[in-house]
Amino acid sequence: MRSRGFGLIELMAALLIAAILLAAGVPALQSFAAEQQLAGAANAFFHGASLTRAEALRQGSVARMTPADGRDWASGWSIEAGGRPVMTQPPLPRGVAVSHGGGGDAIAYKPGGQPLARATWHFNGGGKARLVAINFLGRIRVCNPQADSRCGAEQEAD
Template sequence: MKVRGFTLIELIITLLIGSLLLAWGVPNYRDFKLRRMITDNANNLTYSLNLARAEAIRVGTDVEIDPVGGQWHKGWTVTVKGIGGAADYVIAEEDTMDSQMRFKLTNIASNKIIFNRIGGLKNNQPARFILKHKDMANDEKEVLVTMSGNIKVVNK
């Protein structure tokens, strides 16, 4: 009769290798997940900026991106300004980000982005958004908007 199964040594070695792989993989997965969150938020912002610029050109009027409650991490709205006394209307809204995300707009005093009818920034200077996670001090993304309205995402 042939006996089947594992020896105790084979089982211990397998468990040791498995635990080493988990000890190495779990922290890397966490960092990957946080970097992915930063990238997703940068992509959402870039989408909203491109939408606002395209709509400003299409409609021929100003389009604003305003932070909800004056704070960008709470989300934002994309609003087309009414022409000739017509009412403003919202074409897109972005929800609140994760509470651990840090989101900052620099170079703009009014804390909102306005695209003019030709797709350029109506603000008198280019905009620079910085996105990072509280637990990832060295990983951040910048979303840059030039005066002509071009949008670029940069890894830092």
């Protein structure tokens, strides 16, 4: 007599296969999520710096982007132009750290769109990195030093 459906052994074998696939996929998913958080943080910073420059040009006055707490960019930032607030960015996700080279305490643009100082910011998290740099002309660039061998050297030379 033939029974219909699955037996206990078949069900356990299917569960075992699903558990193995899930165990193999979770670390990759965590790595992907960490990389997306890092890329999102660097891109938000890039867009904030671009907005700062655009506001300096639009209003014809100095525009500044500064860390929300006055020292750590991971705490978020605020943009003001002509003495008026333009935008506030909330804190970055946990696990994303930001460090900077000289001139990175604040971003400021003259009314003509030139930066007051050039600087480089390093975003790190989950074993990944992104670099955001502003050159002497005010050009802002985001790059991945792990994927682009010219990323760090080019930014420092600009």
